[in-house]
Amino acid sequence: MAEHRVGDVRPTQLLHTYGVGAMVDLPNIAAMVMGLDDWKLQYATPVGEERLLAAVRGQLGPQVERLMLPPVDLDESSRDPLNGPRIGVPVAAFPQWYRCPWCDLVAPLSSGLFELQSDPYRPDRVRYRHVSCNRSPNPPAVLPTRFQLACKHGHVDDFPWLQYVHSGSTNCNGPLRLRKMGVGDEAANLFVHCDSCGQTRSLVEAFGDTAKADPLFACRGRRPHLRDFEPGGCTEHAETMLLGASNSWFGISLSALSIPRHSDPLPQLVEDKWVMLQLVTSPEVLVAFRAAGNMRGLEEYNDAKVWEAILAKRSDRAKQEASTNLKEPEWQVFSTADPTRNTVDFELTPVAPPVGFESFFEKVVRVERLREVRALVGFTRIDSPGDYADPSDIPPDMRAPLSRNAPTWVPVSEVRGEGLFLQFKRDVLLDWAAKNMGRKSEFLAAHAGWKMARNMPNPTDGFPGLRFALIHSFSHALMRQLALQSGYSAASIRERIYCDDGTGLPMAGLLLYTAAPDSEGTLGGLVSQAEPARLGALVRQALDSMQLCTSDPLCGEHRPANDGTASLHGAACHACQFAPETSCERGNKYLDRSLLVQTLGNSAVPLFL
Known part of the structure; x- marks a missing residue:
């Protein structure tokens, strides 16, 4: 099968926006990113991050061997676009049905009515043309139809145009036309017409209660990214969805920070270079590696010591993989903050706590440099995985797989940057939480109601606690203020909340950071705000901004709802607390600015009086 380059995306988008199973809406065509079985690994780059690999194995199984950066053509400018290798991520046309804007014809690509026109020098000009259109003097470019079917079990399918216009199975094969009869583009103005038998049907019936009662919309269990169907079929009812809808794909990812794990330099160097050193199987191989110049950074250690460290790493690896908790080791490193490591x-x-807030914070840490590796382990459709506290809580029938067989590797992104870590005094938070048991009950009832409305087992499980809501709310308040002062946009600042649920390591803190794929990281705009007097002023400004909201009194009087709605927040809205999707760990849930400061209609005892 011929391969054509059809467009470009950034490597990080392959995890956050256009991962496996996602649809990429290009200028003239729409394509779906194919499963890992179709990727060419010879152009991918292995990445070392042992803690993340252990967590991925906990999700996908022990057969996962590697973390890999997606294939990237680093020499694109000098490569022959006609005869050079096809380096990139494989995609296939989806949806398969296209529409001619001149004659309104709707047909699948398999009909042979549309011809692919590629341009190796201008991938953005790749398109399908209607070669037999009788309305246009030249074969016009056709566009993908804007409707598709999707279900909550991660399946997606072409809209059943032929069966839809005939209200079921039929022997009539069209041709079909998709016409607009009105000034707007809403479904009520779109009609499918069959030229052969004269049947016409409005697309408004493809939505709402009418579609729910129509057996035509029973899910077939199709998985286009794997080129197959769910082996056991699917019992879900499919929903009509617009091409490019924001809920058509949600990536399930795990991320880890590259933290030092050893106090001695040699074991840490072996840890950092394990992607290469794991290939060393004997002292003789080690000698060959050194002769080939593959031992940079280890020149001051002789072969015997390096080999001993490699053996120690191998024997310790099973012990390291026994724990898949990603945040507790990070908390231990941040809370000790030992510069010698x-x-x-x-x-x-x-550095010292922010001026004026010494009674609330144990310490502040300038994170001058950090590295984050994020792995894609699956995806969902319609329902977001952010609704779950941990990816392992996502029901198996909701998770769409990345490959037909159990994967032996997963795609990752690697970014470097900077940040600020703030550690609360835990005893202060415990005393505060004891004064707000009523508000804790409200959040717990809302959490349980939300889970019951979605038929999720154990309604009270996974509740992060009121202290989490406090730290989370403070994180969003400070994030907004940092965006004004640091020069970074709000969408480029991410949070990482460290808060125990009473069962693990005691934690109470947060990391706000920004990162970029560039090997040099970012420019220092966040760490420069960590100076105690400057940070104290920032915290004060952030808290002052939380006292009033432009949506008050409606926002200030809002309470977490226990009726199963999405309202898992108190006094919080887009005008005061909500953060961009890329920034928040919990999908803007468990937020309440009244936990921080006095607000209108406040019934809680705020921490910062």
Whole structure:
């Protein structure tokens, strides 16, 4: 099968926006990113991050061997677009049905009515043309139809145009026309017409209660990214969805920070270079590696010591993989903040707490340099995985697989940047939480009601606690203020909340950071705000901005709802607390600015009086 380059996306988008199973809406065509079985690994780059690999194995199984950066053509400018290798991510046309804007013909690509026109020098000009159109003097470019079917079990399918216009199975094969009869583009103005038998049907019937009662919309269990169907079929009812809808694909990902795990330099160097050193199977191989110049950074250690460290790493690996908790080791490194353990990918400098808030914070840490690796382990459709506290809580029938067989590798992104870590005094938070048991009950009831409305088992499980809501709300308040002062946009600042649920390591803190794929990281705009007097002023401004909201009194009087709605927040809205999707860990849930400061209609005891 011929391969054509059809467009470009950034490597990080392959995890957040256009991952496996996602649809890429290009200028003239629409394509779906194919499963890992179709990827060419010879152009991918292995990445070392042992903690993340252990967590991925906990999700997908012990057969996962590697974390890989997606294939990227680093020499694109000098490569022959006609005869050079096809380096990139494989995609296939989806949906398969296209429409001619001149004659309104709707037909699948398999009909042979549309011809692919490629341009190796201008991938953005790749298109299908209607070669037999009788309305246009030249074969016009056709566009993908804007409707598709999707279900909550991760399946997606072409809209059943032929069966839809005939209200079921039929022997009539069209041709079909999709016509607009009105000034707007809403479904009520779109009609499918069969030229052969004269049947016409409005697309408004493809939505709402009419579609729910129509057996035509029973899901077939199709998985286009794997080129197959669900082996056991699907019992879900499919929903009509617009091409490019924001809920058509949600990536399930795990991320880890590259933290130092050893106090001695040699074991840490072996850890950092394990992607290469794991190939060393004997002292003789080690000698060959050194002769080939593959031992940079280890020149001051002789072969015997390096081999001993490699053996120690292998024997310790099983113990390291026994725990898949990603945040507790990070918390231990941040809370101790030992500069002597800094590495090339992780550099900390402890500073004094913010001026005026010494009674609330244990310490502040300038994270001068950090590295984050994020792995894609699956995806969902319609329902977001952010609704679950942990990816392992997502029901198996909701998770769409990345490959037909159990994957032996997963795609990752690698970014470097900087950040601020703030550690609360845990005893202060415990005393505060004891004064707000009523508000805790409200959040717990809303959490349980939300889970019951979605038929999720154990309604009270996974409740992060009121202290989490406090730290989370403070994180969003400070994030907004940092966006005004640091020069970074709100969407480029991410949070990482460290809060225990009473069963694990005691934690109470947050990391706000920004990162970029560039090997040099970012420009220092966040760490420059960590100076105690400056950070104290920032915290004060952030808290002052939380006292009033432009949506008050409606926002200030809002309470978490226990009726199963999406309202898992108190006094919070887009005008005061909500953050961009890329920034928030919990999908803007468990937020309440009245936990921080006095607000209109406040019934809680705020921490910062």
